[in-house]
Amino acid sequence: RKEVEQDPGPFNVPEGATVAFNCTYSNSASQSFFWYRQDCRKEPKLLMSVYSSGNEDGRFTAQLNRASQYISLLIRDSKLSDSATYLCVVNGGGGSNYKLTFGKGTLLTVNP
């Protein structure tokens, strides 16, 4: 089983749509969780951290379910500028606090 697995995608949605990304992780001792965004041929950038209580940043909502080892990202009212690859990222657990473990990424294209 891969350490971090994401929806394979790609996702193609119209502007204004709501889109959800799902992610599971295998290491139950993982401590920190993030969503990063990566534009084509650019570096990854931190989108938001994910907390057990759930957290929201504008149109973006992230949720964490530790019991199910499941992370989600919801984007409401999609914009053209949201087109990117979304990376689910996990940190820590089993003495590996020093590294980030990335999923493969899910490509989102928002169409006019």
Next chain:
Amino acid sequence: DAGVTQSPTHLIKTRGQQVTLRCSPISGHKSVSWYQQVLGQGPQFIFQYYEKEERGRGNFPDRFSARQFPNYSSELNVNALLLGDSALYLCASSLDGGRVGEAFFGQGTRLTVV
């Protein structure tokens, strides 16, 4: 303020050669990590350095080595290059060794091995 800077941005090498990639972290950041990203995959962890000491190493062969300097900049060296080493090499800077999730990435070095 300058972000994370990496050099060179692009590089073409032949099999068997050696390469050195460089990274300067954000001012005040003491932790530097290196990641390899092949096309269609997420970044894979190679090394983390904090206060000039190696804190962790990913599942990469000994051909990969790195170091961190007193000014916290870092170099990644890859010896005996293979075609499969072609990838985007990313450097990530974070404030300290315990908050690596809040990492800032450089634009990367795109290495092509022919």
